[in-house]
Amino acid sequence: MSSLLASQFHRLSLRLSRRCFSHTSIACEEIIVTTSSTSTTTTTTTSSDNVTFDQQLTRSNKGPSTTRNYPPYQVTENLTMPELNRIRTTPTLMTFYGGNPIHENNMNHLRSLLRKYQYLPTKSLSDEELQVRKFLGYEAYKERTQSGTRVKKIHYRDLISSLNRLRVIDSQLMPVEVIDTLENYYSTSVNKTALSKKLKSLDEFGRAQSQAKRKAALAKIYLVRGEGSIMINGKSAVEYFTNVYARKNLVYPFQVVGQEGQYNVFAEVSGGGYTGQSEAVMYAIAKALVVFNPLLKPRLSKAGLMTSDARVVERKKPGKVKARKSPTWVKR
Numbered sequence: 001m002s003s004l005l006a007s008q009f010h011r012l013s014l015r016l017s018r019r020c021f022s023h024t025s026i027a028c029e030e031i032i033v034t035t036s037s038t039s040t041t042t043t044t045t046t047s048s049d050n051v052t053f054d055q056q057l058t059r060s061n062k063g064p065s066t067t068r069n070y071p072p073y074q075v076t077e078n079l080t081m082p083e084l085n086r087i088r089t090t091p092t093l094m095t096f097y098g099g100n101p102i103h104e105n106n107m108n109h110l111r112s113l114l115r116k117y118q119y120l121p122t123k124s125l126s127d128e129e130l131q132v133r134k135f136l137g138y139e140a141y142k143e144r145t146q147s148g149t150r151v152k153k154i155h156y157r158d159l160i161s162s163l164n165r166l167r168v169i170d171s172q173l174m175p176v177e178v179i180d181t182l183e184n185y186y187s188t189s190v191n192k193t194a195l196s197k198k199l200k201s202l203d204e205f206g207r208a209q210s211q212a213k214r215k216a217a218l219a220k221i222y223l224v225r226g227e228g229s230i231m232i233n234g235k236s237a238v239e240y241f242t243n244v245y246a247r248k249n250l251v252y253p254f255q256v257v258g259q260e261g262q263y264n265v266f267a268e269v270s271g272g273g274y275t276g277q278s279e280a281v282m283y284a285i286a287k288a289l290v291v292f293n294p295l296l297k298p299r300l301s302k303a304g305l306m307t308s309d310a311r312v313v314e315r316k317k318p319g320k321v322k323a324r325k326s327p328t329w330v331k332r
């Protein structure tokens with residue numbers, strides 16, 4: 001009897017060991033080979049029944065998967081600098097983290113040009129040349145930089161100062177990149193008056209035309225090369241101006257440049273007296289001489305002939321005999 005019980009107990013232990021071994025064993029893959037007359041196919045399948053015991057236990061104990069999918073780490077140890085620059089996000093401007101990135105970038109560019117071309121010869125510009133092309137105004141520059149109130153007037157003055165230092169480089173030696181930079185900052189609104197002054201030239205008959213004012217007088221003249229005759233309103237200067245002082249005013253511009261008797265003058269004057277008319281013709285002759293030869297302008301300007309005298313007669317006041325003269329005081 002005891003031997004029978006021992007044999008049954010031994011069989012039960014073998015069954016339990018086999019079952020535990022099947023649960024803890026690694027799942028096997030079944031290989032199914034199918035052969036036909038035309039082709040041979042090999043298929044590998046994994047049965048859901050061959051899952052390990054630990055995997056079944058994990059699935060039963062845990063609920064839905066709560067793990068997060070993280071992106072893979074970027075390995076940058078073995079990358080070169082060009083590859084890093086291609087991967088790295090960089091600002092468009094070197095001054096991106098400054099207070100005024102666009103303005104500071106502009107100033108850095110201008111300073112680099114000044115350092116690069118600091119030894120080029122320069123020349124002084126006249127007032128008319130400066131008026132022909134003007135730089136952007138303060139408000140227009142603020143709109144271009146899109147910096148709002150961060151661009152102060154002191155920043156704008158620094159910009160204009162740098163541009164003027166580049167502008168005085170001799171035009172014959174000015175580099176192309178300096179010209180392009182200056183063109184980028186010129187104002188689009190053109191001073192028509194300055195352009196008209198700059199573009200004055202002789203007409204098809206070889207005449208220089210000009211006009212000038214003095215007090216209430218207006219003079220329009222034509223200047224041509226000739227033997228030195230002066231006609232005013234169809235009369236000679238001696239007939240029209242009987243006053244010697246007035247006739248001296250007419251020849252004064254020719255005396256300044258040393259070209260007496262080389263030009264003929266045809267003038268039309270109106271308004272004012274003989275002093276105003278003669279001085280108006282004098283200023284007009286000086287302007288016409290510059291049309292013939294622009295190199296005469298400094299000499300005429302030094303003599304005070306390029307700017308008309310703007311003084312006019314002071315008006316009479318009530319209670320006065322003239323502008324300031326009081327009536328004669330009488331005791332009774």
